[in-house]
Structures are given as structure tokens and as C-alpha cells.
Amino acid sequence: MSNSITTCPLGQHCIQHSSHPHLLLLVDTTDTIYKGVNVRCFACRSKSSPSESSDGGVYYGCNRCEYFLHKQCIDQLPQEIQTSHHPNHNRLFLLMKRHKYCKCSTCGNTDKDALYFECPQCDFQLCLECGVSGGTRTIKYEDHPHLLSFMEKINNAVEQCNAYTCLKQSIMCNTEEFHKTNSSKFQCLDCDFKLHLLCGPLPSIIKHDSHMHSLDLVDLFIEDNSGEYYCDVCEEERNPRIRVYCCRKCKYIAHVHCVISEVINVLKGDLRDVKLKVLGEDLWEFPKEIDHAASPLTLRDLIHKLTHQDEIHFLKNHFNWDEGDEVSTTTTEVEPEDDNIDEVLKFSNLTEFDFLLFIFGEFYSTFNKRKLRIKSSDLAWTLIDIKGYSIPLYLASPMKALLHKYGDISRGGGRRYIQSSSLIQDITPRRYYSQELKSMGFFFVCKVMKEMHTTLVIDITKHLLQQWHHYLYFVEGADFNVDFLMASLENITINFYYQQVSKVLHMNFPMKIEKKKDAMQKKMAELQKKIEEYNAGLEKRKELHESSRKEKSMKQGLENAMKVNWKLASDIRLLNKSLYKV
Incomplete structure (x- = not known):
């Protein structure tokens, strides 16, 4: 839209500007009609000219709305722009936002009575600074x-x-x-x-x-x-x-x-x-020639594409997930630094060999009895295609590193198990698994790799180790060869054992034991107090039992209470009108 000056019917110079629905007339600030009017530029918020120029303090404005713009601001402000910040729609148009607060979609700043560049197709808008400067x-x-x-x-x-x-x-x-x-x-x-x-x-x-x-x-x-x-x-x-x-x-x-x-x-x-x-x-180290292509799918879409009933059953045996489209904002938190004293003491009484037998037995038993949750935030990730497999974008680097170092680990070498009632049966590996199930397997493998590479040893917990084992047990059952990752996980688990033993030897451990004992003694005192309250209640019950047999009013009240048990509250009539005598 042009800012060219035209002649209005009244002979005045005027401009039609996109920011305002009315014509903007050339303002003569010396005219008496502007006496008492706050002639102020709506764009730069200044009464004076934005800079020394031949324009001086020339304004165009709408007297009825008291909306004014410097001529220099009009010349400098584009009435429409295109920006890389909003590539899906075409142009943004300069509009006046008056009597309401507006929020810039890039810098987040809010303003009242200001000019904004706005998309006519959605709620996207830019303040002047972000729109003109590129922001x-x-x-x-x-x-x-x-x-x-x-x-x-x-x-x-x-x-x-x-x-x-x-x-x-x-x-x-x-x-x-x-x-x-x-x-x-x-x-x-x-x-x-x-x-x-x-x-x-x-x-x-x-x-x-x-x-x-x-x-x-x-x-x-x-x-x-x-x-x-x-x-x-x-x-x-x-x-x-x-x-x-x-x-x-x-x-x-x-x-x-x-x-x-x-x-x-x-x-x-x-x-x-x-x-x-x-x-x-x-x-991660991998050759740059391992490329990936965008996919319109999400991880949730990939699960919905599973068509083999045994594969669907296999996945549902060990995982659950939200079927809807909502994305959970729940995050997995690191366990607090306050150690589980009982577990630390239990582990410290075991040798390394006995600990591994115990922990691996517990992890495998849990794998067969409990399901691990696939978070909604993972289900919503956009997938990419890497060598024919659909992988969440944030796992692209570990996937490329995995293929570079070990090749396609989904082509055999693992074991597959099925669950029949309470028995786990080792069966002959299938010759074929769908690309969707293999992609799910690579998702779990790369997830473990990513977490191993971004978790400090000090932050490793039993719960996290259990999750990693759960993922790898599943992919082994889907005929993946993850021996290299299982070996790493075993070493991490051994180190976890010694981390727990070292906590017992730490100089602060006796203090933690005393703190735990104090908490237990406080709890015991609270329980003892509750026991005394219960004993007092039993004594009170005896007194009520005697009075219900001897006192007429108590006996009558109890009988009336039993009679109205199955009546509506509105049906209850005054049982003792004498209480309401004036």
C-alpha cells in the first residue's frame, strides 16, 4: 500500500495509511482546532520530530480519533513486511492496537496503544522493533x-x-x-x-x-x-x-x-x-554422509502403524502410553540426594557377585511383571528417516553413531521371548519383523545410548538402571544384537554397587543413620500417642454403651437415628419439638 500524498475533497493533503481506517490529514499544529489536543506520534511516541530533517515536526493525523503520525515515521515504516520468523503465511500488515494489551510473538514484550505487524491468517504479531529491525x-x-x-x-x-x-x-x-x-x-x-x-x-x-x-x-x-x-x-x-x-x-x-x-x-x-x-x-562420531530425511510422522503415528497383532501384543506386554494427542509436560526428575538408607545398607551386605545376581534377577522379574510408560512428550516427537528407520529427531546423532560403529543391529543375534501366563519361553527368532517394530527397537536403543552419554555417574539411580535394562530386554526379545550395550550396562551396574558401598563408608553416613533413627522415634512417639487415643476411645465406648441402656434420652435418640437411616434428609421431622419451644 502506498503512502503517496493525495488531495482530499476539502482541498487538504491526506494519506490513507494501513494502520488506521480513516484518512490522515496534514496537520497544522498552529491551527486553533488543535489547541488542547495532545498531538503526539503514535509510532515513536514523541511530540518532536524523530530526527533533525527537512520535515521538521510535520504530522498527518485523524482529528476525530486523535491519532497522529510523523511524516518521517510514515515514510520509514513499511505498511507490510515479510519475515523469516513467520514463513508459513505470506505478509504481515501494520495495524494500530489501541485500548488493549498486545504481546509480541518474538520478544514477548507487551504494550498498550501501539503499532504492530499482524498476520491476517493467525495470531502472530510483531512489535515495531522486531518487525522493522528483524528483531x-x-x-x-x-x-x-x-x-x-x-x-x-x-x-x-x-x-x-x-x-x-x-x-x-x-x-x-x-x-x-x-x-x-x-x-x-x-x-x-x-x-x-x-x-x-x-x-x-x-x-x-x-x-x-x-x-x-x-x-x-x-x-x-x-x-x-x-x-x-x-x-x-x-x-x-x-x-x-x-x-x-x-x-x-x-x-x-x-x-x-x-x-x-x-x-x-x-x-x-x-x-x-x-x-x-x-x-x-x-x-558422537559418525561420517557426515549418513543423512536423514524429514517425515510427517510422530512416534505415536509409528505405533499406530503397527499391524501385526503379535508385534502389537509384544509391545503392549511391556509398555503403556497415552492413546490421545495431548502432550504431557511432566518431566522425569532426578531422585533426591537424600539416600535410601535401607537400600544402601542392604547392598553393602552383598558381595559384588551376589549383588549382580540379586539386581539382575529383580530387573528381569520386573520386566515381566510391570510395564514401562512411554511418555507423551516422546510420542509427540517428529520422526526422521535414517537408513529406512523412523527415529525421533533428537536421537538422530546416537542413531548415526550406532549405524557407523555397529551397523544394522536389528538383523539377528539376539533372543526373543514370549510371555504365556507366568512362564517366559525362549522361542526361535522370527525371520521378519516389520520396519515399524524395528524402528521402535532403535528408538529404545538410542534412548539408552543418549541417556548414558548425558547422565553423570553421581546421578545414576537404581530406578534409572532398571529403565535401561527394561529397554534392552525388550529389544533383545525383538531380535536385536545389543551385547555391546549390555556389557556397558553391566559395568555401569557394577560401578553403581561400589557407589552404594562407598556411601556407607562416607563420614556423613552415621549422621544420616542418626537422622533416620530420630525420624523413626518421632514417628513411634506419634503412633504411641495415637494408640493412647484409641484406648481412650474404647473407654468412651464403654461409657456410651452403659448410658444408652440407662438414660432414656440417649436411648430414644439412638433409636430415632436408626429409623431414619434410609430416608431423605428433607423427610426428617423434628423428633424433639420441645427443643424449639419459645
Whole structure:
């Protein structure tokens, strides 16, 4: 739409602007009709000209609505734009938003009485700053099919982060380090996919004034075995689970939030020659020729495509899942650091050999008796095609690494079991399994691999080991050869045994035992008090029993109560009218 000046019927110069339904007339601020009128530019919110120019303070406006725009603002503001932030629809149009609060779809800022670029086909809208300046940089994130936008200093914190490691360990996002960077985020503007700044793609190398050398982004940097780790910038404690910038040569370590100024400068600048590093990117090695193609399916769709009844039965024997389309926002939390004293003591009384016999027997028994839940958040993941198998996008790297190192492990070498009543029967492997069931098998294998590569030893729990065994028992039954992964899991389980034994030897363990004893004694005191209350109740019962036989009013009241048990409340009449005599 053009901003060209035309002549109105009254002989005045006027402009038809997309932001307003009425014609905007050339304003003569010296005219008496503008006396007492707040002539103020609706775009730049200024009474004066936005800059020194030949236009001076020239306005066009609608007197009836008291809506005015500088001529210079009109010339500079496009009435419609196209943006990479909203690629699915065509153009956004400049509109006036008056008498209501509007929220920018990129920066999240809200404003009242402002101009916004709005999509006529959906609710997407941009504030002037984001619309004119481009607002944010779009960034490719390998675990999501759409481009992400970096948003600095938004008003609303990220309530749900879709990064796999953050979903798996909510203990990470409860740290002070997360709170200090929570005003910035990465967001997909085509869907509801969001990432914390610390979980998203960050510059792999930065140069900061705090150190003479360049700093590398690392997911995990443990300089010693002290168990106490600090930032060299602020000299405050840091959580080793959270990525940092460091100089390996000097062992200089910095919180991300301590060098955030440089990180944000890079993210807001030209990213064409900048290497961004995704969390966990350096864990996997595979040739770049192993490519993948997008798929319109989700993991839930893949399950629905299973047609062989024995395969469906096999999957349902060991897993359950939501059949609907809703996506759960529940996350799996790391178990608290307060150890299970009883379990630790039990394990410490076993030898390594006896522990393995016990734990593996329990895991296999649980596999045959209980189902593991496939979370709705996993079911909603978009799938990609890798070598003919449909895999959730966030598992692309472990899948490629698996194929590169071990080949197609679904082609035999495993064992298959079926469950008949209470018996587990080892049967001859089938010659053929559907591609859908194999894809489910690869999903479970890659899920175990991803979790093994992103879980600190200190965070491993019996429950997590049990889950990993459950997944691998299932894929073995589907004729996968996962001997290499089972061997790793056995070593991890052995290490878990010694981790538990070491807790008994720790100097704080007696204190934990005493704390447990104190809690039990407090509970025993509460139970003893309850026993005394019950004894008093029995004595009271005896008294009531005697009075119900001797006292006429008590006897009559009890008889009346029995008579009305099966009547409606509204049918009860006054049984003792004498109580209501005036």
C-alpha cells in the first residue's frame, strides 16, 4: 500500500495509511482546532520530530480519533513486511492496537496503544522493533525441524524447556545458574518449541575481557576430584552438570552468565561464520554422509502403524502410553540426594557377585511383571528417516553413531521371548519383523545410548538402571544384537554397587543413620500417642454403651437415628419439638 500524498475533497493533503481506517490529514499544529489536543506520534511516541530533517515536526493525523503520525515515521515504516520468523503465511500488515494489551510473538514484550505487524491468517504479531529491525536471528537447531529465534530479555520466563537433557533432569533448571539466564531463550515461532539459553545452541568459542585467551564452550569440565567447583570470574560455586566456557590451557572456567554480554553479542550479530555448539554435540562420531530425511510422522503415528497383532501384543506386554494427542509436560526428575538408607545398607551386605545376581534377577522379574510408560512428550516427537528407520529427531546423532560403529543391529543375534501366563519361553527368532517394530527397537536403543552419554555417574539411580535394562530386554526379545550395550550396562551396574558401598563408608553416613533413627522415634512417639487415643476411645465406648441402656434420652435418640437411616434428609421431622419451644 502506498503512502503517496493525495488531495482530499476539502482541498487538504491526506494519506490513507494501513494502520488506521480513516484518512490522515496534514496537520497544522498552529491551527486553533488543535489547541488542547495532545498531538503526539503514535509510532515513536514523541511530540518532536524523530530526527533533525527537512520535515521538521510535520504530522498527518485523524482529528476525530486523535491519532497522529510523523511524516518521517510514515515514510520509514513499511505498511507490510515479510519475515523469516513467520514463513508459513505470506505478509504481515501494520495495524494500530489501541485500548488493549498486545504481546509480541518474538520478544514477548507487551504494550498498550501501539503499532504492530499482524498476520491476517493467525495470531502472530510483531512489535515495531522486531518487525522493522528483524528483531531476532534465526538459528538452526538439530533436534527441531524449524528454525529457532533468539530472544533477549523477554518478560516471561521459559516454563517448559524442550531440550532432552532438561526434560530428563529438572534438577538442572532449578539451579541459580539457570535463573540468572532465564530472561533469554530460543523459541520456534511456528510451534511451541522453547529452549533455555543454557540448553540451546551457543557460540562454541568466545573472547571475553575476563581472560587473555579464547574460551571454549564445554558441556562438562571437571578439573579435579574435590567435589567442589567454582567460577573464576565471580569466584562463586558452579554446578558441574551445567555447561561452561573455559580455557583448557589455564583451567580457567566461567559461568555462562558471567560472560553473557559476549554470548549475546555473538547471537545478535552475523552468525554466518559462527560455529554454534549444541548441548551434547561432541559426544558422537559418525561420517557426515549418513543423512536423514524429514517425515510427517510422530512416534505415536509409528505405533499406530503397527499391524501385526503379535508385534502389537509384544509391545503392549511391556509398555503403556497415552492413546490421545495431548502432550504431557511432566518431566522425569532426578531422585533426591537424600539416600535410601535401607537400600544402601542392604547392598553393602552383598558381595559384588551376589549383588549382580540379586539386581539382575529383580530387573528381569520386573520386566515381566510391570510395564514401562512411554511418555507423551516422546510420542509427540517428529520422526526422521535414517537408513529406512523412523527415529525421533533428537536421537538422530546416537542413531548415526550406532549405524557407523555397529551397523544394522536389528538383523539377528539376539533372543526373543514370549510371555504365556507366568512362564517366559525362549522361542526361535522370527525371520521378519516389520520396519515399524524395528524402528521402535532403535528408538529404545538410542534412548539408552543418549541417556548414558548425558547422565553423570553421581546421578545414576537404581530406578534409572532398571529403565535401561527394561529397554534392552525388550529389544533383545525383538531380535536385536545389543551385547555391546549390555556389557556397558553391566559395568555401569557394577560401578553403581561400589557407589552404594562407598556411601556407607562416607563420614556423613552415621549422621544420616542418626537422622533416620530420630525420624523413626518421632514417628513411634506419634503412633504411641495415637494408640493412647484409641484406648481412650474404647473407654468412651464403654461409657456410651452403659448410658444408652440407662438414660432414656440417649436411648430414644439412638433409636430415632436408626429409623431414619434410609430416608431423605428433607423427610426428617423434628423428633424433639420441645427443643424449639419459645
